[in-house]
Amino acid sequence: MGKKKILVTGGAGFIGGNFVQYMVNKYPQYDIYNLDLLTYAGDLTKHIDIETKENYRFVKADIADRDTINVLFEKEQFDYVIHFAAESHVDRSITDPGVFVKTNVLGTQVLLDASRKINVTKFVHVSTDEVYGELDFDPTTFFTEETPINPSSPYSASKASSDLIVHSYFETYDLPINITRCSNNYGPYHFPEKLIPLTISRVLNNQKVPVYGDGKNVRDWLHVIDHCSAIDLVLHEGVKGEVYNIGGHNERTNLEVVKTIIKHLNKSENLIEFVDDRLGHDKRYAIDPTKLEKLGWIPKYNFDSGIIDTINWYLDNFEWWEKILSADYQNYFKKQYNLN
Template sequence: MESYLITGGAGFIGSNFIHYLLAQRPNCRIVNLDLLTYAGNLANLADIAQDPRYQFVQGNINNQNLVQQLLRHYRVDYLVNFAAESHVDRSLKNPGVFLQTNTQGTLALLESARQVGIQKFVQISTDEVYGSLELDSSAKFTEQAVLAPSSPYSASKAAAEMFVHSYYQTYGMDVNITRSSNNYGPYQYPEKLIPLLLTHGLQGQELPIYGTGENIRDWLYVEDNCRAIDLVLHHGQAGEIYNIGGHAERSNNEIANLLVDQLNLSGNQISYVADRLGHDQRYALDTSKIERELGWQPQWSFEEGLKHTVNWYLKHKDWFYSLRK
């Protein structure tokens, strides 16, 4: 039986990954370690809470004694670190929290994993560590691109990556880093663009867009990311970094207008607010490495993924109403 420690598993991508593992790998055991900060929500996992293969533990990833106890007790083979403060706006107001969780927390997990000895450590990172591309450029970031983070959030994630890489170089630990583009899908906390606009629209509120709305992101349906992470976890080459992108670049204006159409809203509900400090213009990833080495391709088109996401939120209004309260 394969044993996994998933940190931050009550969050958006982490909870989706736990669902994915339980469905795709029936003979597995999962321990979910999550501090349950504002974005951690056990309602994301209510449907599998009684599954005998799943165990939830509330705790801090900086608590090395706890982490080592879990690694030993459950004989963990794989540690996948989703735990992170991830909202750029919050990092502008309190960068120290991001350093503590994203950077120091990753180091604490690495050291615990090294002392206990596990098969593999996978760090879940972000395309934001690369910084920004020009709006009118066709360039894409490869895994060899220089890191140039623009926000305290992305700087803390880049610093965490450096520690992960150092544990591969210094101690020979089998590690991988995944850098994904903007995820969307079920269970996403409504501070991110798509669920923010969705929930505002469903409640008859304005749909706020930063600046002129021309900023471009590559959008990745969360299930495609989970499948890629699983491939990296089991087949990724030690020490390697893998970009994971959806091949779906859209501007914020395009996203807002698509949601207006799908929800039968008025275009007058779109409003423009003061731009975010240090707002990156465009992200785009070259995913040829993971496609070539691991045979991964996104299976969800953006149109299909967005429609599925809208339908999920329509069917789970109680889920986000409780969060907004």
């Protein structure tokens, strides 16, 4: 009997990329397949240390390309599918919603069909707490797995749609699935358009840091390695058909996050520049991870230690993120925030 085969979609992105490394190093008895289309946020240089390992494979493909996906699944006969691949930046979903519907909804359905044909052992769909909409600022309220879906942006609506499709394949076809919904991730290899790496890179270059609105929007921050360990647990121990929320109990306002980074880098808060608020900007996200904790999950990081580790990682890996901050990205940034 051969090795178990695990397909990770979106494994050149931020969370999927960290998960690929986590699994390749932890489970030499599994063959890990990294499938990614290598769009603007996809990057394989992060996998230099594992690309020569015997249990790692890379496949370039579009999850919405049904013919290619079907051929791949028939050939490899995957045991497990961990589905990260998604368009994920809310701002981009506001300017171009169609791409999000194609990748996040149609692409997920293509993967589900292919998984059903070969009878995969488990299909884990990685989603987001943004499908729940927003919470008020009452610190005693949290998202649970029973919170109704109520998305606010084209991005979160596309993820909510894919969640419902995944669940329907469990109800209709008895496909063994789990859905995970995480809070905001941070850590190594985070694409520089997201809040934390954007702030780090701009502060280091003494550039203005854009903060939407008054900066009081609250997010629950989860270190990406804690997220990886949670998905690992759900893959192996999750009850078929169940949803698991993954949160860090690390709530901070966006302004607090930016100020923390500025303070650690010994820069001035004069770098902060408030910009027009994002359309449909949710006030607060916060997750109750009790269900996952009962399954055995224990996060390693709190935000105070995790953010320092993350800042230091960006200081140590200057070349990686500097290459990404190309002319094309600078043009996008200027258009999005009206800043240089």
